[in-house]
Amino acid sequence: xxxxxxxxxxxxxxxxxxxxxxxxxxxxxxxxxxxxxxxxxxxxxxxxxxxxxxxxxxxxxxxxxxxxxxxxxxxxxxxxxxxxxxxxxxxxxxxxxxxxxxxxxxxxxxxxxxxxxxxxxxxxxxxxxxxxxxxxxxxxxxxxxxxxxxxxxxxxxxxxxxxxxxxxxxxxxxxxxxxxxxxxxxxxxxxxxxxxxxxxxxxxxxxxxxxxxxxxxxxxxxxxxxxxxxxxxxxxxxxxxxxxxxxxxxxxxxxxxxxxxxxxxxxxxxxxxxxxxxxxxxxxxxxxxxxxxxxxxxxxxxxxxxxxxxxxxxxxxxxxxxxxxxxxxxxxxxxxxxxxxxxxxxxxxxxxxxxxxxxxxxxxxxxxxxxxxxxxxxxxxxxxxxxxxxxxxxxxxxxxxxxxxxxxxxxxxxxxxxxxxxxxxxxxxxxxxxxxxxxxxxxxxxxxxxxxxxxxxxxxxxxxxxxxxxxxxxxxxxxxxxxxxxxxxxxxxxxxxxxxxxxxxxxxxxxxxxxxxxxxxxxxxxxxxxxxxxxxxxxxxxxxxxxxxxxxxxxxxxxxxxxxxxxxxxxxxxxxxxxxxxxxxxxxxxxxxxxxxxxxxxxxxxxxxxxxxxxxxxxxxxxxxxxxxxxxxxxxxxxxxxxxxxxxxxxxxxxxxxxxxxxxxxxxxxxxxxxxxxxxxxxxxxxxxxxxxxxxxxxxxxxxxxxxxxxxxxxxxxxxxxxxxxxxxxxxxxxxxxxxxxxxxxxxxxxxxxxxxxxxxxxxxxxxxxxxxxxxxxx
Amino acid sequence: xxxxxxxxxxxxxxxxxxxxxxxxxxxxxxxxxxxxxxxxxxxxxxxxxxxxxxxxxxxxxxxxxxxxxxxxxxxxxxxxxxxxxxxxxxxxxxxxxxxxxxxxxxxxxxxxxxxxxxxxxxxxxxxxxxxxxxxxxxxxxxxxxxxxxxxxxxxxxxxxxxxxxxxxxxxxxxxxxxxxxx
Numbered sequence: 013x014x015x016x017x018x019x020x021x022x023x024x025x026x027x028x029x030x031x032x033x034x035x036x037x038x039x040x041x042x043x044x045x046x047x048x049x050x051x052x053x054x055x056x057x058x059x060x061x062x063x064x065x066x067x068x069x070x071x072x073x074x075x076x077x078x079x080x081x082x083x084x085x086x087x088x089x090x091x092x093x094x095x096x097x098x099x100x101x102x103x104x105x106x107x108x109x110x111x112x113x114x115x116x117x118x119x120x121x122x123x124x125x126x127x128x129x130x131x132x133x134x135x136x137x138x139x140x141x142x143x144x145x146x147x148x149x150x151x152x153x154x155x156x157x158x159x160x161x162x163x164x165x166x167x168x169x170x171x172x173x174x175x176x177x178x179x180x181x182x183x184x185x186x187x188x189x190x191x192x193x194x195x196x197x198x199x200x201x202x203x204x205x206x207x208x209x210x211x212x213x214x215x216x217x218x219x220x221x222x223x224x225x226x227x228x229x230x231x232x233x234x235x236x237x238x239x240x241x242x243x244x245x246x247x248x249x250x251x252x253x254x255x256x257x258x259x260x261x262x263x264x265x266x267x268x269x270x271x272x273x274x275x276x277x278x279x280x281x282x283x284x285x286x287x288x289x290x291x292x293x294x295x296x297x298x299x300x301x302x303x304x305x306x307x308x309x310x311x312x313x314x315x316x317x318x319x320x321x322x323x324x325x326x327x328x329x330x331x332x333x334x335x336x337x338x339x340x341x342x343x344x345x346x347x348x349x350x351x352x353x354x355x356x357x358x359x360x361x362x363x364x365x366x367x368x369x370x371x372x373x374x375x376x377x378x379x380x381x382x383x384x385x386x387x388x389x390x391x392x393x394x395x396x397x398x399x400x401x402x403x404x405x406x407x408x409x410x411x412x413x414x415x416x417x418x419x420x421x422x423x424x425x426x427x428x429x430x431x432x433x434x435x436x437x438x439x440x441x442x443x444x445x446x447x448x449x450x451x452x453x454x455x456x457x458x459x460x461x462x463x464x465x466x467x468x469x470x471x472x473x474x475x476x477x478x479x480x481x482x483x484x485x486x487x488x489x490x491x492x493x494x495x496x497x498x499x500x501x502x503x504x505x506x507x508x509x510x511x512x513x514x515x516x517x518x519x520x521x522x523x524x525x526x527x528x529x530x531x532x533x534x535x536x537x538x539x540x541x542x543x544x545x546x547x548x549x550x551x552x553x554x555x556x557x558x559x560x561x562x563x564x565x566x567x568x569x570x571x572x573x574x575x576x577x578x579x580x581x582x583x584x585x586x587x588x589x590x591x592x593x594x595x596x597x598x599x600x601x602x603x604x605x606x607x608x609x610x611x612x613x614x615x616x617x618x619x620x621x622x623x624x625x626x627x628x629x630x631x632x633x634x635x636x637x638x639x640x641x642x643x644x645x646x647x648x649x650x651x652x653x654x655x656x657x658x659x660x661x662x663x664x665x666x667x668x669x670x671x672x673x674x675x676x677x678x679x680x681x682x683x684x685x686x687x688x689x690x691x692x693x694x695x696x697x698x699x700x701x702x703x704x705x706x707x708x709x710x711x712x713x714x715x716x717x718x719x720x721x722x723x724x725x726x727x728x729x730x731x732x733x734x735x736x737x738x739x740x741x742x743x744x745x746x747x748x749x750x751x752x753x754x755x756x757x758x759x760x761x762x763x764x765x766x767x768x769x770x771x772x773x774x775x776x777x778x779x780x781x782x783x784x785x786x787x788x789x790x791x
Numbered sequence: 792x793x794x795x796x797x798x799x800x801x802x803x804x805x806x807x808x809x810x811x812x813x814x815x816x817x818x819x820x821x822x823x824x825x826x827x828x829x830x831x832x833x834x835x836x837x838x839x840x841x842x843x844x845x846x847x848x849x850x851x852x853x854x855x856x857x858x859x860x861x862x863x864x865x866x867x868x869x870x871x872x873x874x875x876x877x878x879x880x881x882x883x884x885x886x887x888x889x890x891x892x893x894x895x896x897x898x899x900x901x902x903x904x905x906x907x908x909x910x911x912x913x914x915x916x917x918x919x920x921x922x923x924x925x926x927x928x929x930x931x932x933x934x935x936x937x938x939x940x941x942x943x944x945x946x947x948x949x950x951x952x953x954x955x956x957x958x959x960x961x962x963x964x965x966x967x968x969x970x971x972x973x
Binding site for chain 2: 169172174175205206207208209239240241309310311312313332334336337338340352354355356360361363364678681682683
């Protein structure tokens with residue numbers, strides 16, 4: 013069936029199938045309740061934290077079993093002679109997936125087991141249907157292959173079974189040295205472990221088999237690049253691309269190798285070469301990587317970054333989480349250089365961190381930290397209380413925010429405007445066949461503890477969630493929530509009474525997407541918050557964008573939703589000139605050029621070991637268009653930016669672009685980068701708010717600055733990404749030397765106006781207190 | 792917990808049971824050496840495996856520096872450690888910190904984490920062995936080797952500390968059922 017017809021069919025029938033599946037899910041849920049009621053069992057889902065050694069309940073068990081089958085299917089070579097072994101594997105998987113059952117559970121098992129599998133199938137079906145709508149049919153195979161590989165690998169590498177994996181393939185190769193397919197997998201496994209020279213050796217042998225030559229040469233090109241053997245990578249990449257000249261991924265790695273080797277050698281034919289067109293828009297901005305110089309060059313599978321003044325000395329400090337490292341706490345030496353003081357801080361105890369967000373939940377003047385865990389694999393988020401002496405105490409359990417789940421974005425918010433920060437944690441799925449872990453909204457009780465109120469608040473999300481952010485649809489002062497992930501984005505309007513209403517459909521932002529992070533900002537400076545949602549793109553689309561300066565037909569560029577000021581939003585990415593498909597995993601906005609307009613920084617890629625793509629800087633040219641200036645400004649061609657951030661780390665008006673990089677595989681570690689403008693491009697003003705009646709961090713406050721007869725608007729955010737931007741708000745002022753007026757809308761509703769503020773300085777403003785205090789002026 | 796360690800970088804002599812024989816006390820290893828490298832390690836750590844050749848050849852390359860490798864991962868038995876040494880043909884002076892007491896005292900959370908100490912038991916360097924690149928990579932940073940060179944040359948290392956990376960020595964994920972079901 014032609015793709016166009018298939019696409020049209022999916023788009024027509026998709027929503028109907030979704031509705032049907034949702035209804036069926038509800039009916040099956042009711043049937044399960046009925047069964048359990050008849051057997052006098054508690055209908056409430058048991059906590060999956062009860063026993064981590066085995067699935068806690070039937071639903072967890074059916075998910076576990078399905079995931080085991082997926083892995084067995086992927087890692088087993090099916091041959092008739094192995095039927096007995098396959099049967100043993102299957103029964104072993106069933107046994108190991110069994111939950112602890114009481115006698116009365118056994119009574120209902122014949123009815124509950126099929127219902128459990130059915131509800132799992134419905135959840136999977138819902139995800140499949142929305143993914144199919146979000147992805148053109150010609151990309152389905154790529155997407156399914158990517159998802160199956162990543163989700164079946166995650167468990168292997170996070171539970172340290174790489175050895176078993178290596179041994180399995182080594183044994184296959186020893187038993188059947190001519191089995192090139194096994195050798196190819198052995199090479200790929202070596203690569204995921206970071207053993208690139210060993211990988212290259214095996215892949216070279218595998219490449220001698222004609223059927224696998226292209227694939228093996230491609231993988232070998234990547235392995236050789238990764239171990240810095242660029243000349244050999246060029247040779248193999250050329251041979252590989254000559255076999256299939258349309259393979260864009262090979263062309264990309266050949267190009268990358270050539271870039272490292274100082275250009276294409278003569279022997280690479282012109283038809284196999286490529287040129288990067290995206291990222292070269294002219295700019296006055298010049299960036300230099302100063303991570304080593306300032307001491308922020310952390311090597312890890314970089315994840316979230318948080319910028320905060322943890323010790324109250326007025327200087328911005330940095331926390332970097334890492335999938336293969338502890339959380340690192342870097343103290344600002346008051347000159348824009350940093351000292352790693354993680355040792356013994358308590359944060360060094362926090363490994364496998366993913367998202368990290370700062371918020372002073374007890375209003376003691378010291379920002380605390382929440383670190384989510386793993387994102388695609390079950391873990392435990394942790395809340396760290398700031399002790400004020402350079403150490404943090406893990407208070408997760410005492411505070412009542414402990415739960416077991418694949419935590420992604422964590423964001424602080426005072427959703428009920430009681431002056432205390434509440435916490436929202438977005439949860440993804442911990443396996444391809446896992447049920448969606450509920451997102452959590454923790455209400456701050458004011459005594460150091462929290463109560464989870466997500467269900468009562470009405471924040472139901474059927475989709476695996478990655479991104480979440482709080483903003484304001486209607487400027488009514490109550491924080492509204494946007495969540496994004498694999499499915500439909502959901503916009504929840506705050507009813508002002510502790511509950512929320514899903515207004516996604518009427519607001520016009522619920523189109524299916526393979527979504528990632530999302531945030532609010534006033535991109536057009538009209539005083540109404542807009543929404544930017546970022547999305548996954550397959551490698552071929554990202555390479556197409558690099559080569560052509562725009563994404564391919566059917567691609568998925570970031571989505572800018574402009575607030576229409578009537579409760580609805582319009583998709584306006586095209587109007588802003590955003591047409592590239594970069595496959596963004598993390599993103600933030602800030603005025604890097606000090607022009608008075610927000611620029612965008614995107615960290616890109618996906619977990620695959622053969623993806624290493626540039627971070628993208630989109631400069632707002634002031635006419636309502638974004639220009640990709642990444643490479644003309646000096647960003648490198650490669651990366652895997654999970655935690656991007658922007659902050660004036662040196663207090664001199666230059667926003668530093670912080671990029672924590674790296675992937676899920678142990679072999680995909682990268683070094684954090686910090687890109688600093690080589691010179692300041694304009695005047696600026698940094699503002700820090702301190703709440704009194706409002707929460708002390710003033711999260712949720714809105715600032716309107718008027719300078720040169722033009723307004724700029726900012727929202728103090730409690731995190732929306734893998735991490736959180738600093739609460740300090742940076743305003744670029746270009747040539748302007750005076751700020752005429754600043755209007756602050758505090759979360760508690762109070763409005764405060766200041767006039768004739770100075771520029772090129774960092775000012776502190778306190779709620780209800782006239783005037784300001786200088787924190788520091790430009791160094 | 793040795794609270795001085797964090798502030799003074801001074802360690803005290805320690806002894807741990809050797810996994811495959813040999814001396815178990817740090818001071819015994821330090822005899823006639825200018826310093827020692829102590830690497831916290833695990834037989835199942837996917838990051839440690841990258842450094843097999845580096846550690847195997849360490850004492851040949853650095854005759855003036857002792858090497859002690861400390862196995863500190865939760866639930867990793869002596870039998871498992873011996874099996875890992877044998878399978879990977881590792882000739883490491885391996886000590887077993889079975890209850891992770893030394894790791895806790897030194898604030899170690901991950902493997903591999905390396906410490907370089909001088910003959911006076913002062914920590915000269917701690918952190919990652921390198922920046923996870925290959926020596927032929929122009930961006931390769933041999934953190935530990937640079938610190939050793941500084942120690943042997945009588946100077947202080949340019950980078951006395953880097954953030955370690957690797958596998959956690961304690962993690963709930965290691966006691967979960969084996970996902971492959973084997």
